[in-house]
Amino acid sequence: MENTIITFIGAGNMAKSLIGGLLSSGFRGHNIRAFDTDPEALNTASSLGPISIHDDSYSATLGAHIIVLAVKPQSISQACSSIRACVIKQDSVVVTIAAGITTSFIKEQLQEKCKVVRCMPNTPALVGWGASGLFTADKMSDEEKNLIDAIFSAVGTTFWAETEADIDIITALSGSGPAYFFLFMECLADIACQLGLNKEAAIALTKQTAAGAAHMTLENNIDLKELRKNVTSPGGTTEKAIEAFLANGFREAVTLALKAAHERALQFSSNRSSN
Ligand SMILES: NC(=O)c1ccc[n+]([C@@H]2O[C@H](COP(=O)([O-])OP(=O)(O)OC[C@H]3O[C@@H](n4cnc5c(N)ncnc54)[C@H](OP(=O)(O)O)[C@@H]3O)[C@@H](O)[C@H]2O)c1
Numbered sequence: 001m002e003n004t005i006i007t008f009i010g011a012g013n014m015a016k017s018l019i020g021g022l023l024s025s026g027f028r029g030h031n032i033r034a035f036d037t038d039p040e041a042l043n044t045a046s047s048l049g050p051i052s053i054h055d056d057s058y059s060a061t062l063g064a065h066i067i068v069l070a071v072k073p074q075s076i077s078q079a080c081s082s083i084r085a086c087v088i089k090q091d092s093v094v095v096t097i098a099a100g101i102t103t104s105f106i107k108e109q110l111q112e113k114c115k116v117v118r119c120m121p122n123t124p125a126l127v128g129w130g131a132s133g134l135f136t137a138d139k140m141s142d143e144e145k146n147l148i149d150a151i152f153s154a155v156g157t158t159f160w161a162e163t164e165a166d167i168d169i170i171t172a173l174s175g176s177g178p179a180y181f182f183l184f185m186e187c188l189a190d191i192a193c194q195l196g197l198n199k200e201a202a203i204a205l206t207k208q209t210a211a212g213a214a215h216m217t218l219e220n221n222i223d224l225k226e227l228r229k230n231v232t233s234p235g236g237t238t239e240k241a242i243e244a245f246l247a248n249g250f251r252e253a254v255t256l257a258l259k260a261a262h263e264r265a266l267q268f269s270s271n272r273s274s275n
Contacts, residue, residue, distance in 0.1 A: 004031060004147055007064035009057055009079050010071035011036035011045035014097060017126045018068065021154030023049040035060035057082040066093050066147060069106075073098040073268070080109035087114055093144050095151075097121055099171060100268025103137060103164060115140050117148050120167050120175045121155070130156030131177075133170030135163070168269055172261035180257065185210055 006022070008015040011034040019032055029050035035057045036042045046053045054060035061067055061083045071079045076098050087094065093115045096106055103116040110116075115138040124130050132152040136145075152158045161167055185206045192202040216227060232238045 002028075004066065005033060005064045006031065006066045006068065006147075006151065007033040007035070007060045008045075008068045008070050009035055009060065009083060010069065010075070011038075011041045012070060013126060014121060015068065015070035016045055016048060017128075017130075017155050018070070018151055019045060019048050019051060021125075021128065022151060023051075025150070025154040027150075027154075033060045033064065058086055061086040061092070063090065064092055065144070066095060066151070068095045068097065068151070069101075070097055073101055076101050076105075077109055080106065084110055087111065091115075093117060093138075093140060093148065095119055095148060099175065100265060100271070102269050103135070115144070118164065118167055119148075119152060120170045121152060122174050123178050125152075125155040128155055131174040132156060132158050133161050133167055133174065134158055135161040135167050137164065168265040169262060171265040172258050175265075176261045181210065 006027075008019060011019075015034065015036075019034065022032060023029060030052055032051040033054055034042060034045045034051060035054040036045070039055075042053050042055075045051065057079070064086075067083060067087070069076060069079050076096065086092075087110050094106060094110065095117045096103075097119045099120065101118070103118050106116045106118075107114055115136070117134060117136040117138075119132055119134045121130050121132040125132065130152070132155075134148065134152065149158050149160075159170070161170060188209075189199075189202040189206040192206070193199050197205075217224065222230075228242070232242060
């Protein structure tokens, strides 16, 4: 673990948050390498700490134990072809965080026997509150798996999926999920304003309520429905609101939204699968 080298191909927002997480969890900077086709992105990454910046993907990848492909889905093929010559002659684990990029697609681009982990992180990782779904079908050592887990645990929580199909559900749930909560919060604040509250108070109270509710779900192991029932007094204001939500298609809207996101994730995955 001490001499493990982790390379980031792509040093954009997600790579920077992962590098920041690794550094703050005590991982040695000189064992973290980064390469990006955009010199500006590399420049910003170098300000995170004493990491090793490379101006070509070959030198960044040579001897790396873990290679994180942190580029957009449309750049994955190019990123793979730039590291292929190195990967075929060493025993690295390749981690992809690009939405809709399947493990079979990565193997097709690199080599069949290459060890691949597919990860779906989410935007709160940028502030250390991420939720990442991970999947691998390849046999790897406990040390490799623990290390990959540590990369994503440094910016939030991790969940190892049993099947690759789960990653498409995770994409619809936690990958896209932050935006669902933002939309709900936006609605709450807007309506509170319409009811007469000033905008600043409406936004501040919405944010703190969301954070407080989220904390309650994390801090005790109570079932989500139970938590809701606990704050819903019979005949009170909360009960009236919940009744109005449910009578006006709240559950149906959530069902349609999740299914639409899942469907889209399946389309992305099937477009980028060698099967
Ligand atoms: N940001 C998130 O919250 C989030 C959440 C879940 C998943 N993801 C996934 O994480 C991946 C990275 O996202 P991001 O937001 O960090 O993207 P980003 O900010 O656009 O960073 C990607 C970086 O990679 C560079 N790049 C492109 N092709 C390259 C290549 N062949 N070799 C090396 N570098 C290359 C890009 O340069 P150019 O700009 O010059 O192309 C850019 O600087 C994406 O696949 C995304 O789907 C991100």
